[in-house]
Amino acid sequence: MIMETNTTITVDDMPDINVDFSLMINVMQNLINNAIKHCDKPQPNIHISSKELKDSFLIKVKDNARGIESSNLEKVFNMFKSAKIKDNNESSGVGLAICKNIIEKHKGTIYVESILGEGSTFIIQLPKQQIKKS
Secondary structure, three states: OOOOOOOEEEEOOOOOOOOOHHHHHHHHHHHHHHHHHOOOOOOOEEEEEEEEOOOEEEEEEEEOOOOOOHHHOOHHHOOOOOOOOOOOOOOOOOHHHHHHHHHHHOOOEEEEEEEOOOEEEEEEEEEOOOOOOO
């Protein structure tokens, strides 16, 4: 999908965080897939960055997709409650609910900031002291 849409993905240096690697790949795949699927620009652009705070890490996934209406910002993380998007792409509402579940398993939080027509930034905050891998 990335190559088919000529998506540009840039990634800053990422911190070394003790997480379940396969689950975090699932989170990133869901966020990237959504960004591409709902992009109304000629070329999807995604930027992944991180910031170290005193007790946690912030990871941001910023896109140039169509954005999310403010009334839907919290709803997008509920199972089967995808935001009503005015494009031809169906959305089951499962991907972001899975992301939320995975991040919460790691004792973190995920939320989104968005401006309609300008894109969204999904923000993941993970504590430095992670849960043990199962």
